[in-house]
Amino acid sequence: xxxxxxxxMALLVIGAAALLWRSAFTTEGMGREYVRAVPVANGRWxxxxxxxxxxxxxxxxxxxxxxxxxxxxxxxxxxxxxxFFTLAIFSFLFGDNPFYKVAEAVLVGVSAAYWxxxxxxxxxxxxxxxxIWPALVRAWAMPGLxxxxxxxxxxxxxxxxxxxxxxxRLAPKGGWIARWPLAFIIGTTAGLRLIAFxxxxxxxxxxxTILPLAVIDGGVFDPWLSLQNLLIVVGVLCCLVYFFFSxxxxxxxxxxxxxxxxxxxxxxxxxxxxxxxxxxxxxxIRLEFxxxxxxxxxxxxxxxxxALLAGGGLG
Amino acid sequence: xxxxxxxxxxxxxxxxxxxxxxxxxxxxxxLLETLRTLDRRWIFLLLLWAVLIPxxxxxxxxxxxxxxxxxxxxxxxxxxxRLNPGDPILLAFDYDPPSEGELGPMATAxxxxxASKKLRMYFMALWPLGAQMIDNTIxxxxxxxxxxxxxxxxxxxxxxxxxxxxxxxxxxxxxxxxYTTDSRGTAMQDIPMMEGITNIQQMKVIVSVSAGYPGTKxxxxxxxxxxxxxxxxxxxxxxxxxxxxxxxxxxLPGLLGAIKGAAEYEKLVVDAYGGxxxxxxxxxxxxxxxxxLVAHLLIITLIVVANVVFLIDRGxxx
Numbered sequence: 116x117x118x119x120x121x122x123x124m125a126l127l128v129i130g131a132a133a134l135l136w137r138s139a140f141t142t143e144g145m146g147r148e149y150v151r152a153v154p155v156a157n158g159r160w161x162x163x164x165x166x167x168x169x170x171x172x173x174x175x176x177x178x179x180x181x182x183x184x185x186x187x188x189x190x191x192x193x194x195x196x197x198x199f200f201t202l203a204i205f206s207f208l209f210g211d212n213p214f215y216k217v218a219e220a221v222l223v224g225v226s227a228a229y230w231x232x233x234x235x236x237x238x239x240x241x242x243x244x245x246x247i248w249p250a251l252v253r254a255w256a257m258p259g260l261x262x263x264x265x266x267x268x269x270x271x272x273x274x275x276x277x278x279x280x281x282x283x284r285l286a287p288k289g290g291w292i293a294r295w296p297l298a299f300i301i302g303t304t305a306g307l308r309l310i311a312f313x314x315x316x317x318x319x320x321x322x323x324t325i326l327p328l329a330v331i332d333g334g335v336f337d338p339w340l341s342l343q344n345l346l347i348v349v350g351v352l353c354c355l356v357y358f359f360f361s362x363x364x365x366x367x368x369x370x371x372x373x374x375x376x377x378x379x380x381x382x383x384x385x386x387x388x389x390x391x392x393x394x395x396x397x398x399x400i401r402l403e404f405x406x407x408x409x410x411x412x413x414x415x416x417x418x419x420x421x422a423l424l425a426g427g428g429l430g
Numbered sequence: 431x432x433x434x435x436x437x438x439x440x441x442x443x444x445x446x447x448x449x450x451x452x453x454x455x456x457x458x459x460x461l462l463e464t465l466r467t468l469d470r471r472w473i474f475l476l477l478l479w480a481v482l483i484p485x486x487x488x489x490x491x492x493x494x495x496x497x498x499x500x501x502x503x504x505x506x507x508x509x510x511x512r513l514n515p516g517d518p519i520l521l522a523f524d525y526d527p528p529s530e531g532e533l534g535p536m537a538t539a540x541x542x543x544x545a546s547k548k549l550r551m552y553f554m555a556l557w558p559l560g561a562q563m564i565d566n567t568i569x570x571x572x573x574x575x576x577x578x579x580x581x582x583x584x585x586x587x588x589x590x591x592x593x594x595x596x597x598x599x600x601x602x603x604x605x606x607x608x609y610t611t612d613s614r615g616t617a618m619q620d621i622p623m624m625e626g627i628t629n630i631q632q633m634k635v636i637v638s639v640s641a642g643y644p645g646t647k648x649x650x651x652x653x654x655x656x657x658x659x660x661x662x663x664x665x666x667x668x669x670x671x672x673x674x675x676x677x678x679x680x681x682l683p684g685l686l687g688a689i690k691g692a693a694e695y696e697k698l699v700v701d702a703y704g705g706x707x708x709x710x711x712x713x714x715x716x717x718x719x720x721x722x723l724v725a726h727l728l729i730i731t732l733i734v735v736a737n738v739v740f741l742i743d744r745g746x747x748x
Contacts, residue, residue, distance in 0.1 A: 233590070259616045259617045261619070264618060307599070314656065389668035391668075391726070392726075393689075394668075395722055396532045396688065397528070398477075399531060402485050407489065412486065415488065
């Protein structure tokens, strides 16, 4: 057996043994989810709202035969699956493996299916069928659809026709029909974005860069704000010179362009720093999930306070 | 700290045991040679401990690092804090679970702030899973801690709408063109707080919690720029924040960048409205600054060490 496989096997056995020991042979346990049975308005049904182990412990202590707070097997399975997939994704850091591949495939499949369902219920039903045939949608899917918004809008038939034309590319013949709605989408999107970028980024950003280099606030010179404005104006000008290629970058132009490179590098460095911070935050929340929700090693929000009292302390 | 190490001896033992092979390699091959040929998986392991140990330490001891709010966090806080009870505020939750670690604490703090001020909250999402993020935040903040707030009178979830920036372009002039019902399927005319609301220009402040496209940039381009009377504040991921700084302060009066911005804003909100013993669920970002500090120190050390090794090697070649 390869050394790497031995390592993996050993890690899995040790991990499984530790989990078994913690969940079965310790007072505090781990990885269980609880729900609270809440009666819904009609009184015939109850819905299960998420509850904490602390609330369950408190209810059990008050009334041992209570049924309001209960252990939830489906939610517990969900929790363990979430922990498994988290570890499976992390395992890629060691090397490619079947666990990672399974987790990746599940993520892609679930995301695609979710997008499709959302697209149908949140877009096609209310924004297309609901506009063309509101009575049908009201009777079938959206009983709350009423008032002036529920009046039929015949103009949406154009949208329906364009949608059918777009899907025509899946047909064996006449794929060119799909180019017309595609051209419409590209044209309108390009037009919308061109105006937005020209207005929001180009013009207003020029305005934002026209700043007073000597800031006088209430008759008093503000050196800090003046320096800040000077840095912005000089930084922008230097960067613009760097991207100005009509002159050779020599002499004064070259020096300014070099200063522009420094400004750009500092900007990229700051952006990289922010990215690192973001990635560490994402890692932190997954580890928090493993330590708190799954392993019950920490309890920063006090969700298992009653469990702490009963179990004599965690960790 | 000593007490923590003594009580959590098993964690210390695991950390030391996991690093023994690396130490043995340094002893046998020398420090420079080990660093020159260091397997990246050792760096992953070091980063794991750098993030996990502070999380565990903070989780067990409950201690957090002190946080000093920046000018931008203060500006974001002031934009919401200057409003009067009953003022309408739009909260656009344009993110999904992958960004929850960074943006969840911001969303929680924004809602906690708005609910404490008794503002009328209109939630919407341009991301499909944003609607679930809204529901989660409502269940976390409003349902348990603001029981006097009533759905439909004090807050409403308008839900997700597809169409990216197109949605913004429409709702900025005609909200009901796209939103015929709320996320629960109730007709707009049956919702008390929708009475008289025809477009989002009527909102006193727009709060954008954004993880990318469509998000804060689109709110700036399609809402604030054509309608400069609109006030927009944002909480953005670390990747997105540097792209939004050019909009500050004219188009974007307040911006919270990544978990650091979230921690600063959280501190301002908790100091103002949390009382002496604030609920720990409102201190999420402050808790997550601990792993940030240690991980950043590790990364800076690794960059310095790698450069030193590079300079030594270059010096030898010359």
